[in-house]
Amino acid sequence: MRIISGEFKGRRLTAPKKLPVRPTTDMAKEALFNIINNTYYFDDISVLDLFSGTGNISYEFASRGTQDITAVDENFGCIKFINETSDVFEMSINTVKSDVYKFLEQNNKTYDVIFADPPYDFTLEQFSKIPELVFNQNLLAENGVLIVEHSKYTKLDTLEYFNYSKIYGGNCFSFFSKKDDA
Template sequence: MRIISGLYKSRKIIAPKNLPVRPTTDMAKESLFNIINNLYYFDEISVLDLFAGTGNISYEFASRGTEQITCVDQDFGCIKFINSTAETFEMPIQTIKSDVFKFLESSKIQADIIFADPPYDFTVEQFSKIPDLVFSNQLLLEGGLLIVEHSKHTDLSNVSNFSYSKSYGGNMFSFFEITE
């Protein structure tokens, strides 16, 4: 994986092969960040990266100037890799080793962008639990976005607070917003 833009543009990050991850493809990540770039100033937002895996998305935010980034993953190897990479590049990334659902149930951390990249084999009910917990616990700041990455074979358009989705190859991003 590589960092697409910003301070660390073109830097390659090689994750250990034994991590239980499926990093977002560069093409999908570039498309996603083109959308975000048109909506926010990266140096003015906070980010919560759920099911963070390798930290791929968080590195991109950090490279573009975001200074408040929290990664949550339950795998110790993933957390260790993110901490090591963040330290190497001097990126302002905090990590929390936790089951994401338990974290969402008790967290008080609010963010402008909450990005979730759960396993693609989740059921629609499991995917739906993410926005349900984010919105019921008021973790998304006003004007913010919850972005859930999933397979193009999964339809989240009937989930509460759904706004729109974008498809890139086999990847899909569903966007959720606070509704009146």
């Protein structure tokens, strides 16, 4: 995997093979960040990276200037790798080793961007718990967005707060936010 833009553009990162991860492809990541770039100033936002795995998405935000990043994963090896990598690059990524659902239930901070990359084999019920907890706990800042990465074969368009999705290869990003009442 590589960092595609920002201060650390072009840097390649090699995660240990034993980590239970499926990093977002460079093509999909580049498309995703083009969308985010049209909405936010990276140095002004707070980011929550759920099911963070290798930290691929967190590094991309940090490379583009985001200082307030929290990466959550329940795997100790993933958290250790993110901590080691962010130390090497002097990135301000706060890691939390936790079950994502428990973290969402107990957290009270708000974020501009919440990115979730759960296992692709999740059931619709498991996927639906993510936006349910994010919105019930009011974890999104005003004009914030929840982005859930999933397989293009998984359809999340029936879930509450769903806005739209974009497909890139086998990856799909579904965007969730509160709709304007106006």
